[in-house]
Amino acid sequence: MSDNATKSTIERKQNHVEICLRDDVAFNGITTGFERFAFEHNALPELSFADIDLSATFLGKAIGAPLMISSMTGGYSEAYTLNQRFAEAAEQFGIPLGVGSMRQALENSSYRESFAVVRKFAPTIQIFANIGAPEVAGGLTENDINVLLELLRADGLIVHLNAAQELFQPEGNTDFRHVLEQIAILTAKIPVPVIVKEVGCGISASVARRLIEAGVDVIDVAGSGGSSWQKVEEIRYTRQFGQEKRFSQPALDELLNWGIPTAQCLLDISRLKRESPGFNDIESIASGGIQCGTDIAKSLALGAQLAASARCLLKALHEGTLEETIASWLNDLRAVMFLTGAANIAELRNKTLITKQ
Numbered sequence: 001m002s003d004n005a006t007k008s009t010i011e012r013k014q015n016h017v018e019i020c021l022r023d024d025v026a027f028n029g030i031t032t033g034f035e036r037f038a039f040e041h042n043a044l045p046e047l048s049f050a051d052i053d054l055s056a057t058f059l060g061k062a063i064g065a066p067l068m069i070s071s072m073t074g075g076y077s078e079a080y081t082l083n084q085r086f087a088e089a090a091e092q093f094g095i096p097l098g099v100g101s102m103r104q105a106l107e108n109s110s111y112r113e114s115f116a117v118v119r120k121f122a123p124t125i126q127i128f129a130n131i132g133a134p135e136v137a138g139g140l141t142e143n144d145i146n147v148l149l150e151l152l153r154a155d156g157l158i159v160h161l162n163a164a165q166e167l168f169q170p171e172g173n174t175d176f177r178h179v180l181e182q183i184a185i186l187t188a189k190i191p192v193p194v195i196v197k198e199v200g201c202g203i204s205a206s207v208a209r210r211l212i213e214a215g216v217d218v219i220d221v222a223g224s225g226g227s228s229w230q231k232v233e234e235i236r237y238t239r240q241f242g243q244e245k246r247f248s249q250p251a252l253d254e255l256l257n258w259g260i261p262t263a264q265c266l267l268d269i270s271r272l273k274r275e276s277p278g279f280n281d282i283e284s285i286a287s288g289g290i291q292c293g294t295d296i297a298k299s300l301a302l303g304a305q306l307a308a309s310a311r312c313l314l315k316a317l318h319e320g321t322l323e324e325t326i327a328s329w330l331n332d333l334r335a336v337m338f339l340t341g342a343a344n345i346a347e348l349r350n351k352t353l354i355t356k357q
């Protein structure tokens, strides 16, 4: 891989963090859909708040709570500290953690420690490697897979599908041919579970079906209502090329806010699982716009195994409140469990959600 390609990968990952911290990249007029639901109140919870148990499982392993720190960064020097801090927090709460795209680690051996650091500071939790659809489409070699997994002693590999992001990215790769075929080849030869996620446009039931049939173990919906990666890349494009327009204005507004809301994805995937008994063991992750513990609770009642968050936790880390934020979200979750009479996560999954008018 050329030095220029590596330089561009490094700069892009730096830009992403800076833009997510400083600019408005939230969807406009599109929400996660969680606000459409409320739990039925239980006036007789018959349990003590102090006894509520948040522990859960993911891919058959025990976790401290049904929350994950989503894939974000790695591959440049400052990413070392960010990943160290995410790893420390994830280890403290016993929750899973994903690192950002490891494309840079495949292109070049510098900065690999900015990924490997997570295992150093989080020896016991589940950690997930990450790679993009364009790299998978190109065909990952045995050596590539070894690099991705061994750097982190990873418990699984996350593949991100980011067509809308690549479409808006100034240097984006919009050749999405052969992705599914290569995912099927990957799942057949990799020794760990494969998770496929979007990055904010959501995964529909029909795409989930094709992924599951290709051997994918977990679907992370990463729906709309949180961070718009079209907006992140549009900001990068405008910085490079000024106001030069690629799309007409009315279409641009729609494309920047394109996607399937997170709650809708969860409903659709739950229905798919009910209708396809062979998909019973498939777990789903609720992500895209998770911003508190009531969102986590609703995610579980809508069928997700756990919820995951990216930009809110990055901002909390930047503001020095990462652990405090996670603790408050888990306390929100406890509050919902108390008010619905759920002593543990398994009971919460069966609580009734009412659709608001």
Ligand SMILES: Cc1cc2nc3c(=O)[nH]c(=O)nc-3n(C[C@H](O)[C@H](O)[C@H](O)COP(=O)(O)O)c2cc1C
Pocket (backbone or CB within 6 Å): 016, 017, 020, 070, 071, 072, 073, 099, 100, 101, 102, 130, 158, 159, 160, 197, 198, 199, 200, 222, 225, 226, 227, 287, 288, 289, 290, 308, 309, 310, 311, 312, 314
């Ligand atoms: C700074 C930043 C970098 C990201 N980089 C990656 C990445 O490399 N790979 C990936 O799968 N997702 C990446 N994401 C996307 C998130 O994992 C997540 O799917 C998306 O931001 C939606 O979640 P949110 O609304 O909680 O931010 C990144 C997110 C942020 C905030």
